[in-house]
Amino acid sequence: MSAVEVMRLPLAVDLGGFVSLLRRLNVPFRVSEESGEQVLWVPSPQLAEEVRTLYQRFPEGDPDFALATEPVRRSPGFVGQLRASWMTAAVLLVTLVVAAVTLLGNNLATLHWLTFQEFQVEGDYAVFTPLMESLAAGQWWRLFTPMLIHFGWLHLAMNGMWYWELGRRIEYRQGGPMLLVLSLGFGLVSNVVQFSVSGASLFGGLSGVLYGLLGHCWIFQLLAPTPAFRLPRGVVAMMLIWLLICLSGVIDLLGFGSIANGAHIGGLVAGCATGLIGGLLARRG
Structure with a gap:
């Protein structure tokens, strides 16, 4: 230099x-x-x-x-935060639009276009079309769009809050295009892993992507510390403990619905891998 x-x-x-x-x-x-x-x-x-x-x-x-x-400056207003985190906001906006169009998963007429596998309701059962048939027909978007589907307001609110928190950090440090690439990549990995674990079923949500973003920030910060990826104390531990609780099956037994554990694990492993690569490159630089 x-x-x-x-x-x-x-x-x-x-x-x-x-x-x-x-x-x-x-x-x-x-x-x-x-x-x-x-x-x-x-x-x-x-x-x-x-x-x-x-x-x-x-x-x-x-x-x-x-x-x-630390320079003394005014905290940016809402519009300023949106401008600084435009990619994070764009992903959340698309997620909100999908939630509205699918009525949070209740509108099956629109939902079937976004699920990992296309399906049709016959009586009390959902009949799924084989994934390879859908991909052969050009429906490649199904590999990614389950990340935009949410089932219920709580599901949407929790995932949206965490994506805003983690997405802005990555966008600030590595840029909006990188955040989009990571989100799509984590979405793809988490969807494929969940499908391999659960088979033909309805699943969706940003949680797999969130665990990917968490793993990315976590490992990157260990290798190349940066203020943007410095998470509040206990966040990583809390998310990992929640993952273990979900894996234990307690959530299912309590009747809170099925948890996409495969998506969580797949996203976390993928995020740790990208954090390792990014952290090593940043450290060398």
Whole structure:
């Protein structure tokens, strides 16, 4: 990279505290020794100016760096949040439209177009068309659209809330297109795994995608820490505990409906894999 000189200091000056501060802030830099001086370098002129200002304020480093260096700014309004998270909002909007069109899974006339397998109701039974027949007919969208189907307001509200929370983090750190690619990829994996586990059945929801986004943020953060992926304490543990509870069958026994455990596990494994790849690439970069 083309390095920009930030400042030159005598060798007697202890830069240890300030260097630790830069590392904790994830600032790319290097220090070299030239002509009896230590020279601090960064990749860009703009960053160089910011680092100079930071050194003027905290030459010895600062244990409360997050508070000390956080600029005072107004919290963006709702419109501002939508602009900053337009892809997250777009996915949620499509999900809401599908919920309205399918009447939260009660309108079978529209629901059958979005399920993993096409089906027809004959009496009290749903007769499913083999998946390969639907794909051969060009209905490839069925591999993804179950992620948009929700059964009930609580199902929709919980999934929507978590997608807004996790999706915005990934969009902020890696961009809207990457969030879309990850969402579709996790949706595909979770749908295929759920189908392989449950066979012909009705299933849907963003929960498989959510576990994918969670796994992505979790592993990425372990390998290449970034403020965007720093989840509140206990979130990962809570989601994993909930996954174990669902796997135990307690939810089914209590009569709260069937849980798509295959989708959850498939999404989580896929998310951990992408988080591993993304974290390693970011760490190398």
